[in-house]
Amino acid sequence: MNWNVLVTSRSFGTVGSEAVNILKAANIHVDYIQASEFERCIEQYDALIIGAHEFTSDIMRRCNKLKIICKHGAEIDNIPIKTAQEMGITVTNAPGVNANPVADLAFGLLLTIARQIAYTNKIIHMGQWKTATGTDIYGKTLGLLGFGSIGKNMAKRAKGFDMKVLAYDLYVNELSYEYSHVKLCGLHEVLQCSDFVSLHLPLTPNTNQLISHSAISKMKKGSYLINTAKGEIIDEYALYEALASGHLAGAAVDVCAVEPIHAESPLLTLDNFIITPHIGVYTKEAIASVSRICAKNIAAKLCGGSIEFSVTDTKL
Structure with a gap:
């Protein structure tokens, strides 16, 4: 089965090709958009790799296909966790990498x-x-x-x-x-x-x-x-x-x-x-590591496998 993931994080996959290759190997198609376009198209996707922009509960409730949200970083204050839990959507982050x-x-x-x-x-x-x-x-x-x-x-x-x-x-x-x-x-x-x-x-x-x-x-x-x-x-x-x-x-x-x-x-x-313009996690090593964690968790959620750093503990 083919799956679709939306990427709104500006830095996902920008260092090396490992993260993108993990998704491609699992038949997961990757689309990149600006955060300003997020609300218009998120309902079409099975998975999301999100940056720091807001994801409201009202928007999430329209996302009937969405199964997993991976924060490209550690802080999850822009994601409505309670709504995700109610909808059975897994939310993960990448703690400690930064x-x-x-x-x-x-x-x-x-x-x-x-x-x-x-x-x-x-x-x-x-x-x-x-x-x-x-x-x-x-x-x-x-x-x-x-x-x-x-x-x-x-x-x-x-x-x-x-x-x-x-x-x-x-x-x-x-x-x-x-x-x-x-x-x-x-x-x-x-x-x-x-x-x-x-x-x-x-x-x-x-x-x-x-x-x-x-x-x-x-x-x-x-x-x-x-x-x-x-x-x-x-x-x-x-x-x-x-x-x-x-x-x-x-x-x-x-x-x-x-x-x-x-x-x-x-x-x-x-x-x-x-x-400085919010560059704390912007090192080559950190970006590559966070991107890899996100890709592995999406592949595990959609294709079967062990998920790391879940903050919702939901199951597909």
């Missing part, structure tokens, strides 16, 4: 904003050769909000800089020996005592705009904020005010509340604000 790439980027952003790397590069390109004074990282305190796989990898990187690490995570109660340099503590202590605060939390009703005016006011004067998690965790106007006033020395983010960021955002007028 842990090292995102931690690499987060620590890279920390280095970049602290040592004025992006700013000095920009002014040299503008024809100015002048120095800028940065901040030491070695021996400072790194605060981690969220201590899952990415947060843990950040802690490992911080150890090489002899940083003290404070971590806030409601679901972590004890630490193994390899994290002996990490102290679990409350949110306020992390904010008040850290020279650098890095966000690694999922987006939930409790974390939406967690970094508010009030939270930022508790942060050390002259500290830095890093966000490679979800843009909605930060109140962006509060961030702008803190950066413009000098309360925060700098912020570096890979995400924002609305992507792409609005061209008129006041944050873009600030030299102490760095933004």
Whole structure:
């Protein structure tokens, strides 16, 4: 039997041919579309490989052929899981694959904003050769909000800089020996005592705009904020005010509340604000791995086999 899979993820199969070949070998036809065309044609497909765009319950309820949704990544907040469970649609993701790439980027952003790397590069390109004074990282305190796989990898990187690490995570109660340099503590202590605060939390009703005016006011004067998690965790106007006033020395983010960021955002007028276009998982190795997981799960669902990383535990 022939099956059809729709791909809306921009990066699926862009590194190597293994993932696409897995689907072809299982007689699964692959179509690629832009997310803007998704609602028009999704009802025709047996399987979906989805990126970060929204998939509403109303649209899903029209998808009588759909048997499996594979998130090309780890976060599944854009997929209505309850509706999928009601309809018997399997939903999978690829947890852990992005842990090292995102931690690499987060620590890279920390280095970049602290040592004025992006700013000095920009002014040299503008024809100015002048120095800028940065901040030491070695021996400072790194605060981690969220201590899952990415947060843990950040802690490992911080150890090489002899940083003290404070971590806030409601679901972590004890630490193994390899994290002996990490102290679990409350949110306020992390904010008040850290020279650098890095966000690694999922987006939930409790974390939406967690970094508010009030939270930022508790942060050390002259500290830095890093966000490679979800843009909605930060109140962006509060961030702008803190950066413009000098309360925060700098912020570096890979995400924002609305992507792409609005061209008129006041944050873009600030030299102490760095933004990258949501590239945390965009390494060749991570893309190839996530694509392979998605392809294998679709082939297993449609043709028979073992599915990995199901978040719905439904059966065909």
